[in-house]
Amino acid sequence: MRAAIVFGALSALPFGFTAAWVQNLFFFTLMYAALASAWNIVGGYSGYISLGHAAFFGVGAYAVGITFTHWSIGGGYRPFYVLPLVGLGVALASVPVGWVAYRTRAATFAIVTITFLFVAQQLAYNLRSLTGGSQGIAIPPPSFPVASYDVPFYYAMLGVLALSMLASWYVGGSKLGLALVAIRDDEDRARGLGVQTTLAKLTAFAVSAGLVSMAGGIWAYYIAFVYPQFAVDPLVTIGMVLMVYLGGRGTLWGPVLGAFILVPAQQYLAYRLGASELYLVGYSAVFLVVMLLLPRGILPSLRDRGRRLRVRRTPPGRRAEEVVAS
């Protein structure tokens, strides 16, 4: 129900707001919502803080760029059609990466995954024949009508967001989700109970990586240029993580909420503070506030408060009378 309303509103949005800057803003909001939702499957449910997800974003971006330059798939809507293949390919390719990374836990896992990110970036710089090195890859912009140029990208990104949330929803309600939360709580005990932890973790990792790479593919086509420093950008990882923590990790809507708060805020700050990277200070301020006031994120905190209110309102016997009397 909630999903129908939100996605209905989001689908109608390009008709209501035709201004390019609004559509651009919403494109990035959806992108981060999709990224955060996908990251949440690994970082939220299973509690493994992967800081390497921007690498998959970059691989997706390069995959689309390379299909242009090396396979000349053509423009128009065609790059959107290769996205599912990109997603599937990256999901499969992420399995050995995950397998190596999952030999570690907690902080070590975060460090191992962030090194993957920098390895991916170095590869992007140095595999010049494939990636164009620091010159990047130019993707010829499609000949969409100028007035509604952003709209196809917007809908493609909305599709990836829907997929991410569908995956997240499935995980949340299935035994896989139980297994992932159990891994977050006490992985060793989960193993001892016969939970197939390695399989659960790798599945979550692959699904998450595939989804992130699809978002990266759309982004590359939209920006029309793939540079190593922007395609494989630690800030993209930080963004995902921050949004999940802000909205509430391990929840379905938390990451989306986080993205809808942070992306506009970031754009506003970037606009206010100019092209400097001062908005990063704002980012860290948000992170500190989240850690101090809402360590579990907005949605779980609200849910707790709601539950406490309900308990206070419908107490058994005497307490109800007390409330009435007072």
Next chain:
Amino acid sequence: MTALLEVEEASKRFGGVVAVDACSLSVQAGTITGLIGPNGSGKTTVFNLVTGYLPADGGTIRFDGHVVRRPDPTRLARRGLIRTFQQARVFSNLTVVENLVLATPQSWWQAGRPRGERALAGELLADFNLAAHADTVAAELSFGQRKLLEFAATLMSRPQLVLLDEPAAGVNPVLVETIERHIRRLYAEGLTFLVVEHDMPFVMRLCDPVIVLDRGRKIAEGPARQVQQDPNVLDAYLGA
């Protein structure tokens, strides 16, 4: 009687410390076997070797007639060997029911939950007096309830052998009695137990046979009363 679990000449050293020294022991099917010994005698290490949490340096472990070549907790659990931990370890972010459902051997890609598993979860909730808390997040349970939940979860996969690591530690006398009652009932239903415990009266009441470890080796085995009189055991405990 056949040996459900056989440990032959198992060894484990941590640096220069030999925690388990060519230790051999076996657990017969249909028994509540006690494993006791002074602190540092290697009981928990034996548990960790048997359940695959630690790789052994040598020796053979046989479970249900098969040699366990690459011990792995998940695989062993799925074959019917399940353990509890010293501190009541439950999944604190899951509800009581979810804690149980998780422990069914069914894989997550197999759609649906068969009625049998569900009925078993309901039965266990009733048996362990947790039905009223079915939808409570485990973090909100008392220590005793968590201890019971951990125990109940081990039964969800209908194991053959349950290893209990200090089931009575830090637990009030009433709960000790409850746990004891559960162990007896399940034993009567055919489940086999291996129990590590420091609470001697508990072990003496419940376990037969009792195996005594000292410095990583088995020094005695037999009925509780006989083991209590064994000079080697008295030596080990009193350090004489």
